Amino acid sequence: MPTPQELDAMSEEERAAVEAAARKKEAEEQAALPYKWRQTLIDVDISVEVPNGTRGKDLIVEIKKKSLKVGLKGQTPIIEGALFKDVKLDDSTWTLDGREVNIHLEKFKGTEWWKCVIEGHPEIDTTKITPENSKLSDLDGETRGMVEKMMFDQRQKAMGQPTSDDLKKAEALKRFQAQHPELDFSNAKMG
Structure with a gap:
């Protein structure tokens, strides 16, 4: 298989031919397994x-x-x-x-x-693997929670809204401010 630089230097047709040959070789090798x-x-x-x-x-x-x-x-x-x-x-x-x-x-x-x-x-x-679509309900609790958090954060970022981590930080600052009303937070920056 050519290096990434060699692939970049190839035309679209040459690249497609190299990749097709690689897929064919891989399929033949896998078919030969017992x-x-x-x-x-x-x-x-x-x-x-x-x-x-x-x-x-x-x-x-x-x-x-x-x-x-x-x-x-x-x-x-x-x-x-x-x-x-x-x-x-x-x-x-x-x-x-x-x-x-x-x-x-x-x-x-x-x-x-x-x-x-x-x-x-x-x-x-493995870079050519296309995973099957799965449902969130197929995942275990911990993995499902992680995926849902990632999906929420992705939607929030797309809308220019705070992510779940940003919301947690803001909530923590709010609680701290309530516990310490004597402190001035007017110049506090989240980051």
């Missing part, structure tokens, strides 16, 4: 095809904080290696559904995109 995967900011879901008639007791599935191993007993693992990032063990699971082992990994730090599942496997360009 598993399929998708992700959101908070989790990674992996599916691995296994022979028809495979039962849970025929499998080895080891999900660890920093590694993953999936395979059939007595055979070379289908997936084995260090995970790209840590996962939450208590929230990570696997199931066998017909001919597919489905693995759900909850990201330890649920605010970043993974370039790959296993270190050393082909990477994706």
